[in-house]
Amino acid sequence: MAHSDSQPAGVRPVRRVLGIETSCDETAASVIEDGTTIVSSVVSSQIDLHARYGGVVPELAGRAHVELLTPVIDDALTQAGSDRTGVGIDGIAVTCGPGLIGSLLVGVAEAKALSMAWGIPFIGVNHLEAHLFASLLEQPDLGWPLVVLLVSGGHTMLIEVTSPGQYRIMGGTIDDAAGEAFDKVARFIGLGYPGGPAIDRIAIEGDARSYAFPRSLPGDAYDFSFSGLKTSVVNRVRKEPDAATADIAASFQEAVVDVLVSRARQAAADVGARAICLAGGVAANSLLRTRIEEACADDGIGAFLPSRALCTDNAAMVAAAGYWHLARGERSPLDLGANPNLRLVSTA
Numbered sequence: 001m002a003h004s005d006s007q008p009a010g011v012r013p014v015r016r017v018l019g020i021e022t023s024c025d026e027t028a029a030s031v032i033e034d035g036t037t038i039v040s041s042v043v044s045s046q047i048d049l050h051a052r053y054g055g056v057v058p059e060l061a062g063r064a065h066v067e068l069l070t071p072v073i074d075d076a077l078t079q080a081g082s083d084r085t086g087v088g089i090d091g092i093a094v095t096c097g098p099g100l101i102g103s104l105l106v107g108v109a110e111a112k113a114l115s116m117a118w119g120i121p122f123i124g125v126n127h128l129e130a131h132l133f134a135s136l137l138e139q140p141d142l143g144w145p146l147v148v149l150l151v152s153g154g155h156t157m158l159i160e161v162t163s164p165g166q167y168r169i170m171g172g173t174i175d176d177a178a179g180e181a182f183d184k185v186a187r188f189i190g191l192g193y194p195g196g197p198a199i200d201r202i203a204i205e206g207d208a209r210s211y212a213f214p215r216s217l218p219g220d221a222y223d224f225s226f227s228g229l230k231t232s233v234v235n236r237v238r239k240e241p242d243a244a245t246a247d248i249a250a251s252f253q254e255a256v257v258d259v260l261v262s263r264a265r266q267a268a269a270d271v272g273a274r275a276i277c278l279a280g281g282v283a284a285n286s287l288l289r290t291r292i293e294e295a296c297a298d299d300g301i302g303a304f305l306p307s308r309a310l311c312t313d314n315a316a317m318v319a320a321a322g323y324w325h326l327a328r329g330e331r332s333p334l335d336l337g338a339n340p341n342l343r344l345v346s347t348a
Contacts, residue, residue, distance in 0.1 A: 019319025022107035023099025030315035031080035040079035062102030086118035093322020096124030097342025104338035152280035153179035171222025206246030208254035275302030
């Protein structure tokens with residue numbers, strides 16, 4: 001994120017922020033007030049567009065954002081009592097990475113144009129940092145420190161958060177992310193795309209004890225690996241083509257969730273966290289949510305589970321993260337670019 005270190009003289013205080021999210025296949029816009037109140041949130045999904053291909057097609061995603069972003073922003077502004085003149089909007093936050101470069105550029109270009117047209121500042125937001133702010137939108141009085149388990153299609157990370165904007169990366173995946181493994185396994189066993197919700201649904205009908213799939217990277221480290229688990233599922237299905245799909249799905253999901261929860265639980269204990277917080281698209285998984293709640297109850301700490309709407313990509317979390325940076329006087333320059341490989345780095 002590129003920004004200045006102090007708020008320019010004469011700039012009005014930031015209260016309402018327009019958030020724009022176009023990192024992958026969701027076109028979203030949202031208006032957030034005072035960093036924690038969702039005034040409006042609009043998400044236009046491209047799932048149907050990409051489902052026939054078994055995954056997101058970058059070129060199609062970029063084109064769809066071009067068509068959808070203006071009406072999505074208009075809808076969010078209208079719901080917030082504003083319009084295309086930007087009345088009542090004090091700043092703009094936009095995802096600048098990581099993600100698909102073509103998709104990111106659509107959002108960044110729109111944010112710059114609106115910033116110039118309305119005469120208000122904008123800030124580029126790291127998509128991963130935005131996920132860390134999702135729970136604050138529903139529970140602004142979170143206690144610190146927290147351990148956030150960020151689990152999505154492209155990332156699986158454990159992050160210690162000591163306050164908004166202050167975080168330390170504790171561990172991450174060394175190969176496939178959990179969401180990526182869900183998608184690949186779902187595709188292989190014929191459940192289609194997106195894989196996470198499909199496996200979540202059918203696993204309810206299966207027996208998670210049917211297959212003892214491996215748990216990766218045993219030990220005290222905080223890193224994750226799901227490539228071996230994915231390969232184990234593929235090999236089992238090839239050897240046993242008549243295996244019940246529900247049993248395979250349930251056993252695979254059990255293995256993933258078991259590793260995620262055990263790692264998060266250990267991390268929380270090691271740093272004395274007051275709670276474990278879920279974030280990212282896989283945080284919508286019903287078994288993961290249940291197991292995190294049970295683990296936290298057993299350990300006597302809090303469990304913060306964002307609503308499913310705030311787990312998946314949305315602009316409300318982008319606006320919330322942007323508000324925090326804008327309120328500190330940070331600004332992005334008009335030459336800000338999109339970075340598809342933008343990393344989340346420790347700040348604490």
